[in-house]
Amino acid sequence: MLASMSDVVFHPPVEELVLTKVLAAFAEPARLAIVRAIARAGEPGVSCTQVQQDAGIEIGKSTMSHHQRVLRESGVTRTRIEGSRRMLTLRRTDLDRRFPGLLDAVLADSDAVTGARA
Amino acid sequence: MLASMSDVVFHPPVEELVLTKVLAAFAEPARLAIVRAIARAGEPGVSCTQVQQDAGIEIGKSTMSHHQRVLRESGVTRTRIEGSRRMLTLRRTDLDRRFPGLLDAVLADSDAVTGARA
DNA sequence: GTTGCGGTTCGATTGACGTCGAACATTCCG
DNA sequence: CGGAATGTTCGACGTCAATCGAACCGCAAC
Structure with a gap:
């Protein structure tokens, strides 16, 4: 079963995004910062x-791992395994198909561009 | 000081919306249902x-009161006191000025139109 | 007034969530 | 091979949030 190597980790299908x-995934400040960073990085993805x-952000790696799981299981990010590291990308098209305009609205917040206030 | 009777309860100014x-206010299922109901009701407002x-939704009135406070203090709703009851409305223009497209994106979710799944 | 309706406040409980450190698994590199 | 780098998993801990019932307050209506 060629389960398309990228599904070594679980990704919810588009139709099942809630x-x-x-x-909730976006609502956590640390996670929102992470999402913005991934968004800036763009297509090849970032580790x-x-x-x-x-x-x-300054958090332990176990905490980072936890946030990545929340983002992935909620359908916000995609995790592609590449050697020893995980390449992270946003599921832009999926999110936009399921919840049109949501991601753009969240990423467009002017306060966060400079990494400003809480 | 004519503190404009509507400020008997606290409403955060537009610039301070986070x-x-x-x-987080939207992320809670019960609260999201409440927001949709207020949105459907429209302008005069609803109690x-x-x-x-x-x-x-079936929750105690103390819980309902709690959710209303979260929604109001996050800047999502406006509470206008009218006699013995609170009239609730969405702060559409404020939200749209601060976070363009966000409210629309949230309200547009097709799953919830019929009051469907979780 | 006194009763009832609409909501808030309080205190307590319960479960979920963010955080950490330590241990582990994989992969890369010298 | 052995060690460094990259993440995950596993408790554990503390905090926050959702929920409830009971008591309370204001206004309305009788």
Whole structure:
């Protein structure tokens, strides 16, 4: 069964994305910063540690791993395993198909561009 | 000081709305149902008990009161006191000015139109 | 007034969530 | 091979949030 190597980790199908779950994933400040960092990185994707650098947050790696799982299981991010590291990308098209405009609205917040206030 | 009777209860000014707070307010299923009910009701506004009816949720009134406070303090709803009851409305223009497209994206979820799944 | 309706406040409980450190598994590299 | 790098898993801990019932307050209506 060629379960398409990328499904070594669980990704919920588009139809099963739940709005409240996605919103909850975005609602956590650390996670929102992570999402923005992944968004800035764009298409090839970024590794967890790289994201942590870019997001400018100081948390243990176990916490980081936890947030990644929440983001992935809520359908916000996709995790592609590449060697020893996980490449993270946003599920832009999926999110936009399921909840049109939501991701853009969240990413567009002007306060966060400079990494400003809480 | 004519503190404009409507400020007997606290409403955060537009500039102070925080994205994560608003998202957290939306992320709670019961609260999301409440928001939808208020949205459907439209402009004159609806009372708490009426909203509870429309939203089709079964919770104690203390819990309802709690949710209303979260929604109000996050800047999602406005509470106008009218006699013995609170008239609830969405702060549409404020939300749209601060987080363009967010409210629409949240309200547009097709799953909830019929009051469907969790 | 006194009764009833609409909501808030309080205190307590319960479960979920964010955080950490330590241990582990894989992969890369010298 | 052996060690460093990258993440995950596993408790454990503390905090926050949702929920409830009971008491309370204001207004309305009789």
